[in-house]
Amino acid sequence: MMQQSAIALGVPLALLAETDDASAAQVVVDTLVGDYTDLETLRAWARRCSVVTFDHEHVPTGHLEALEADGTVCRPGPKALIHAQDKAVMRSALGAMGVPCPHSAVVSSLADVEAFAQDSGGYPLVLKTTRGGYDGKGVWVVHDVDEAAGVVSRAEPQGLLAEERIDFVRELSAVVARAPSGQLAAYPVVESVQRDGICVEVVAPAPGLDPARAVESQTIAMSIAAGLDVTGVLAVELFEARDGRILVNELAMRPHNTGHWSIDGAVTSQFENHLRGVLDLPLGHTTARASWTVMANILGGSAPTLYDGYPHVQARDPEVRVHLYGKSVRPGRKVGHVTAYGDDLDEVRERARHAAHWFEGNDGMNEER
Amino acid sequence: MMQQSAIALGVPLALLAETDDASAAQVVVDTLVGDYTDLETLRAWARRCSVVTFDHEHVPTGHLEALEADGTVCRPGPKALIHAQDKAVMRSALGAMGVPCPHSAVVSSLADVEAFAQDSGGYPLVLKTTRGGYDGKGVWVVHDVDEAAGVVSRAEPQGLLAEERIDFVRELSAVVARAPSGQLAAYPVVESVQRDGICVEVVAPAPGLDPARAVESQTIAMSIAAGLDVTGVLAVELFEARDGRILVNELAMRPHNTGHWSIDGAVTSQFENHLRGVLDLPLGHTTARASWTVMANILGGSAPTLYDGYPHVQARDPEVRVHLYGKSVRPGRKVGHVTAYGDDLDEVRERARHAAHWFEGNDGMNEER
Numbered sequence: 001m002m003q004q005s006a007i008a009l010g011v012p013l014a015l016l017a018e019t020d021d022a023s024a025a026q027v028v029v030d031t032l033v034g035d036y037t038d039l040e041t042l043r044a045w046a047r048r049c050s051v052v053t054f055d056h057e058h059v060p061t062g063h064l065e066a067l068e069a070d071g072t073v074c075r076p077g078p079k080a081l082i083h084a085q086d087k088a089v090m091r092s093a094l095g096a097m098g099v100p101c102p103h104s105a106v107v108s109s110l111a112d113v114e115a116f117a118q119d120s121g122g123y124p125l126v127l128k129t130t131r132g133g134y135d136g137k138g139v140w141v142v143h144d145v146d147e148a149a150g151v152v153s154r155a156e157p158q159g160l161l162a163e164e165r166i167d168f169v170r171e172l173s174a175v176v177a178r179a180p181s182g183q184l185a186a187y188p189v190v191e192s193v194q195r196d197g198i199c200v201e202v203v204a205p206a207p208g209l210d211p212a213r214a215v216e217s218q219t220i221a222m223s224i225a226a227g228l229d230v231t232g233v234l235a236v237e238l239f240e241a242r243d244g245r246i247l248v249n250e251l252a253m254r255p256h257n258t259g260h261w262s263i264d265g266a267v268t269s270q271f272e273n274h275l276r277g278v279l280d281l282p283l284g285h286t287t288a289r290a291s292w293t294v295m296a297n298i299l300g301g302s303a304p305t306l307y308d309g310y311p312h313v314q315a316r317d318p319e320v321r322v323h324l325y326g327k328s329v330r331p332g333r334k335v336g337h338v339t340a341y342g343d344d345l346d347e348v349r350e351r352a353r354h355a356a357h358w359f360e361g362n363d364g365m366n367e368e369r
Numbered sequence: 370m371m372q373q374s375a376i377a378l379g380v381p382l383a384l385l386a387e388t389d390d391a392s393a394a395q396v397v398v399d400t401l402v403g404d405y406t407d408l409e410t411l412r413a414w415a416r417r418c419s420v421v422t423f424d425h426e427h428v429p430t431g432h433l434e435a436l437e438a439d440g441t442v443c444r445p446g447p448k449a450l451i452h453a454q455d456k457a458v459m460r461s462a463l464g465a466m467g468v469p470c471p472h473s474a475v476v477s478s479l480a481d482v483e484a485f486a487q488d489s490g491g492y493p494l495v496l497k498t499t500r501g502g503y504d505g506k507g508v509w510v511v512h513d514v515d516e517a518a519g520v521v522s523r524a525e526p527q528g529l530l531a532e533e534r535i536d537f538v539r540e541l542s543a544v545v546a547r548a549p550s551g552q553l554a555a556y557p558v559v560e561s562v563q564r565d566g567i568c569v570e571v572v573a574p575a576p577g578l579d580p581a582r583a584v585e586s587q588t589i590a591m592s593i594a595a596g597l598d599v600t601g602v603l604a605v606e607l608f609e610a611r612d613g614r615i616l617v618n619e620l621a622m623r624p625h626n627t628g629h630w631s632i633d634g635a636v637t638s639q640f641e642n643h644l645r646g647v648l649d650l651p652l653g654h655t656t657a658r659a660s661w662t663v664m665a666n667i668l669g670g671s672a673p674t675l676y677d678g679y680p681h682v683q684a685r686d687p688e689v690r691v692h693l694y695g696k697s698v699r700p701g702r703k704v705g706h707v708t709a710y711g712d713d714l715d716e717v718r719e720r721a722r723h724a725a726h727w728f729e730g731n732d733g734m735n736e737e738r
Binding site: 001003004007008009010011012025026027028029031185267268276281282283284285287289306307310311314315318319321322323324325326336 | 370372373376377378379381394395396397398400554636637645650651652653654656658675676679680683684687688690691692693694695705
């Protein structure tokens with residue numbers, strides 16, 4: 001999807017891909033297939049780039065520091081990116097900035113977890129690996145000391161974070177873009193609907209969100225972007241707690257699933273603004289183009305070939321926008337998304353859901369996600 | 370631009386390009402650089418394609434017939450495409466279908482031109498090469514027999530077409546898409562502003578166009594698409610004559626400059642609908658997303674590097690959409706376009722013009738195109 005925006009801007013991309021059938025490798029001519037954990041591979045590839053940016057957070061910090069020492073411009077830089085890589089570092093930095101977060105502590109033993117439980121209202125609480133989790137992986141809700149013991153015994157050596165379990169009404173996401181100039185642009189705050197820890201649907205803007213909370217959410221995201229010197233897109237996943245608080249859950253420093261609605265739904269997509277941000281160009285308007293935009297992820301299901309979904313989906317709804325990622329279908333894998341927009345939220349949501357379900361191989365009509 | 374839509378649809382493109390720095394070759398991984406006038410090159414490349422389509426009209430008809438004999442699916446097929454390749458064939462077919470066209474005749478000598486002049490109201494009249502003209506090249510308005518003699522003496526062996534010179538108010542364009550199923554989708558009729566035979570600006574929809582004439586224009590385009598069995602996009606360039614008639618000027622059977630506004634301005638871009646048409650998928654809605662959309666071409670001017678235009682253009686107008694084609698700048702060459710949209714036509718037009726002028730290297734503020 002970054003390549004679509006790069007084509008419009010006339011900006012040539014060079015890609016370091018893990019495999020030659022990666023989605024991006026299918027559409028970027030100047031692709032090197034290689035291992036981003038190998039510093040020499042990374043260096044050889046980075047030499048051809050004016051600016052290096054990322055579509056995941058997993059490049060080791062030390063490697064990025066080495067690239068910067070070579071004179072390579074990394075945006076975001078390693079000092080910013082570490083906060084999207086390591087949840088303990090993130091919690092510590094946001095706490096120091098006064099950004100509202102769930103109560104948390106690094107734990108390395110069951111005794112630490114028990115101490116944390118005592119300090120923060122007891123069980124249930126949340127345990128997370130500080131690094132490497134995604135789509136619900138690496139996150140456990142534990143209801144008692146036995147469950148906690150099970151997680152601690154299986155935990156990776158990089159450590160665990162214990163967090164208070166927030167009683168939330170829903171999850172929100174505030175996506176912003178920032179340029180090295182300091183310019184900031186905030187997208188409308190969206191609602192992110194999760195199932196089994198995976199985002200299945202995004203509604204822009206978040207329905208019924210108090211305008212003051214929307215501003216608060218955008219302000220939190222912009223403060224983080226400025227405070228951590230983020231360049232390009234920053235997605236801040238938020239809890240809207242039942243007690244009214246807005247609390248930061250996770251950070252991503254790249255175009256994010258909760259911003260995909262912007263491709264068809266906003267004046268400037270998050271991918272274009274990511275590129276404009278990392279290239280230090282002025283940012284584009286983030287305004288929505290319709291009253292309501294709903295993005296539904298297509299998760300790998302029973303349909304082996306997504307393409308076969310087109311005749312029904314496109315004939316039933318000539319306005320729905322479809323994005324397939326060129327990935328092989330595996331159960332639960334995000335293999336595409338659909339976007340619908342319009343004035344009636346219920347209708348827009350039904351259209352997006354129906355199309356996504358159809359691609360997944362469900363009939364989509366009698367099932368609630 | 371086709372690749373942007375192919376990425377969304379998850380449809381892999383294979384490209385036969387004349388040079389490795391062609392715009393499309395910069396963004397299509399599976400590119401063969403070769404000569405489309407060489408049948409064996411064409412055959413070797415077409416073997417990897419489920420469907421063959423075109424971004425120009427110059428592939429020889431005989432070659433396309435040979436591909437079809439090999440079992441290659443060409444959309445549009447040679448029987449349709451010939452009408453976009455040869456103006457004499459086009460005029461004859463449209464005449465037989467009863468489509469309103471300027472009075473015309475194939476001429477092969479000055480005596481033929483004189484006879485045509487006598488039959489059709491005298492000079493000035495228009496002489497055109499039947500094949501290979503574009504952007505005003507291969508078209509001459511001749512005011513007397515001496516000028517006609519000059520053109521006839523220089524004409525290519527493939528022949529000339531003489532046409533009555535239409536006293537037109539403006540030029541319009543009706544872009545439609547058609548699938549092999551027979552489904553048709555018509556974009557709003559646009560006004561195409563020409564300078565020196567080159568389209569410089571497109572306004573969607575055509576301002577002040579009588580709704581009955583808009584329907585007439587769309588009907589003409591759809592009749593041609595169905596009558597000639599066109600698949601994919603058909604652009605019909607039209608004259609709105611001072612006497613009220615709508616007359617067909619030219620045909621193109623591919624996404625066309627007068628449809629570029631649809632990328633940012635319509636629910637489904639002409640590029641996506643071209644792909645959907647040639648893949649025999651249901652077509653997407655062609656509705657405009659804003660009251661007014663203005664597309665201004667960026668022509669090669671005094672600015673050697675288009676990228677340098679970004680800081681001003683993007684900071685001045687965060688809503689303008691820019692498309693740069695990765696082409697080297699040559700005077701008058703179409704190297705990109707900008708699109709603006711909104712509710713106030715004058716303001717939208719000024720924004721598009723300013724941005725295009727700036728990229729061209731003019732200050733854009735004190736000059737009328």
